[in-house]
Amino acid sequence: MDRTIAINVNRLCKTYDSHKAVDDLSFSIYAGEIFGLLGPNGAGKSTTLRTLITLLHPTSGTATVMGHDTVREADTVRTLIGYVPQERAIDRFLTGREHLQLLGALYHLTTDEATKRINELLKLVDLEDHADRPAKTYSGGMKRKLDIACGLLPNPKILFLDEPTLGLDVQSRLRIWEYVRMLKARGMTVVMTTNYLDEADQLCDRLAIIDGGKIKTLGSPVELKIALGGDIVSLTLKELDRIPSLETELKGRPAIKSVRTTTKGLDIRVESPEKALPAILEATNRLGCSIEFIQYNRPRLDDVFIAHTGRAITESIPETESAS
Ligand SMILES: Nc1ncnc2c1ncn2[C@@H]1O[C@H](COP(=O)(O)OP(=O)(O)O)[C@@H](O)[C@H]1O
Ligand SMILES: [Mg+2]
Numbered sequence: 001m002d003r004t005i006a007i008n009v010n011r012l013c014k015t016y017d018s019h020k021a022v023d024d025l026s027f028s029i030y031a032g033e034i035f036g037l038l039g040p041n042g043a044g045k046s047t048t049l050r051t052l053i054t055l056l057h058p059t060s061g062t063a064t065v066m067g068h069d070t071v072r073e074a075d076t077v078r079t080l081i082g083y084v085p086q087e088r089a090i091d092r093f094l095t096g097r098e099h100l101q102l103l104g105a106l107y108h109l110t111t112d113e114a115t116k117r118i119n120e121l122l123k124l125v126d127l128e129d130h131a132d133r134p135a136k137t138y139s140g141g142m143k144r145k146l147d148i149a150c151g152l153l154p155n156p157k158i159l160f161l162d163e164p165t166l167g168l169d170v171q172s173r174l175r176i177w178e179y180v181r182m183l184k185a186r187g188m189t190v191v192m193t194t195n196y197l198d199e200a201d202q203l204c205d206r207l208a209i210i211d212g213g214k215i216k217t218l219g220s221p222v223e224l225k226i227a228l229g230g231d232i233v234s235l236t237l238k239e240l241d242r243i244p245s246l247e248t249e250l251k252g253r254p255a256i257k258s259v260r261t262t263t264k265g266l267d268i269r270v271e272s273p274e275k276a277l278p279a280i281l282e283a284t285n286r287l288g289c290s291i292e293f294i295q296y297n298r299p300r301l302d303d304v305f306i307a308h309t310g311r312a313i314t315e316s317i318p319e320t321e322s323a324s
Contacts, residue, residue, distance in 0.1 A: 004031040006158060006189045007052060012061035014047050021047045023213035024061070029206075034180060034190045036204035038197070038305070040313050044213040045193035046086055049162050052191065053083050065158065082156030084147045086163045086193075092136030096127050096146050099135060103153050121149040125179060141172025148179060159183060161192040165199060177203050197313060201301040209308055216308035225299040228307055230257045231273055233280060235265040236293035249283045256280075264292075 007029040014022040022044045029035040037045045050056045052063055054074040063070045065077045094102065097118060104114030122128045125145035130138065135146055144164065151159055164180070165173040180190055180203060194200050200207045201221045208218040217224060225231075237243060243261055250259050250268060255275035260267045270276035273296060284291055305313050 005029070006031040006033075007035075007063065007065050007191065009048075009052070009063045010061055012048070012051060012063055013059045014044075014051060014056060015059040020213050022051070022058075025210075025213075025215055026061075027208055027215060027218055029189065029191060031189050032184065032187060033205040034184050034192065034203055036200045036207035037191075037193045037210050038195070038200040038204075038207050038301075038313075039193075039210035040195055043195075043210045045195075045210060046162055047213075048210070049083075049160055049191065049193055053081055053160055054078055079154075080157045081160060082151040082154055082158070083160045084151035084162065084164060086166065092138075092143075093134055095132050096135055096138070096142075096149075097122065097131040099146060100149060100153060103150055107154050109153075117153060117155070121152055124152070124182075125149045126175070139172075141168050141175065144168060144172065144176060145179075148176070152183075156188070158189040158191060161190065163193055163195070165194070165196065173199070195313060197301045197305060209305060211309045217304070221301055224304045225301070226271065228299045228303060230269045230271050231299065232297045233268045233270055233273065233276065234262070234295040234297065235268065235280070235284070235291055236295075237265040237284075238290040238292050239288075240264070242287055242289045246283060246287055246289055249287060250280065253279050 005028045009025055009027050012022055012025040013020065025044075025048060037043075037048060039045050047056065051058055052065065052070060054070045054077050057071055066080055068076045068080075070077050100118040100121065101114060104118065109117065119128075122131045125148055127142065127145055127149065130142060135143060138146065148161070148164070151161070161180070165176050168176070177199070180192070184190055192204070204221065206218065206220050207224075209216045209224075217227075219227065237246070243265060247259050247261060247266060250256055250266070253276075255271055256279065257269040257271055259269075268276070268280060302312065
């Protein structure tokens with residue numbers, strides 16, 4: 001992957017009265033990746049995003065977008081980005097096409113340019129057949145598609161999506177994920193927020209877990225899960241008397257982190273199943289152990305979130321925390 005830095009955030013803080021909405025964030029986003037800010041409501045995701053897109057000035061710290069400071073060079077930054085807000089205040093009486101035409105005028109596109117791009121975008125988000133009826137008659141998923149088309153109209157290098165699938169049904173969510181992947185395939189950098197673990201897990205190349213305005217951990221979904229201490233292969237063995245010798249055999253092998261005896265077999269913590277499974281099967285064969293059952297548990301992003309924040313993402317933030 002291209003390791004060019006698209007966005008750099010350095011000790012970013014945003015304080016409202018005495019409340020630190022964003023508290024000393026530092027991270028980089030690479031060109032061409034889908035980067036996610038994952039956190040519960042009130043974590044500071046939208047505030048961070050709005051700072052990056054020049055809508056908010058940091059209380060302290062800096063952010064650059066493709067090398068341009070979001071405060072001093074806000075005008076340049078704005079030419080590079082597209083933004084899909086969490087809630088777009090658009091006039092739902094206009095048709096989908098009229099929304100895009102209005103925006104095209106705001107971006108000073110020529111009529112020909114605008115018509116061409118609008119047709120392309122309506123096709124991209126599957127709204128061609130609905131382009132000429134009022135947006136207020138659209139379903140939630142269709143409105144969101146229109147929002148995304150609006151964000152893409154200026155042909156941005158970087159697209160910012162704030163909670164792109166909030167409140168959508170499963171089908172519409174999958175569709176939006178498809179668009180985001182397609183944009184990445186076309187070379188776009190995508191920065192998104194979400195409070196859906198599955199969305200962060202399946203869509204983001206890398207993500208930062210943000211809670212109470214702070215980054216708790218950052219990495220690819222796989223890295224974050226591995227950092228928890230590896231996956232577990234649980235073996236249920238037919239001959240229970242062979243458990244100790246198998247344990248001795250497996251302990252200390254390179255792909256195996258730890259081995260623990262259970263009532264029916266062994267729980268084996270492994271770094272990567274690709275390397276560990278052949279070793280485990282080879283050892284059981286050689287010792288003549290018959291496996292009755294084998295189960296493989298991968299830590300989920302839920303486990304990662306809990307490990308770093310001390311609670312599940314769906315649990316609300318304690319009152320004391322938001323007041324401090
Ligand atoms: N304009 C504002 N004025 C005062 N407080 C705000 C403002 N915007 C956000 N906050 C507070 O900052 C914190 C982070 O908000 P936000 O960035 O919207 O979180 P998220 O997008 O993760 O839900 C919350 O406690 C929120 O109440
Ligand atoms: Mg938000």
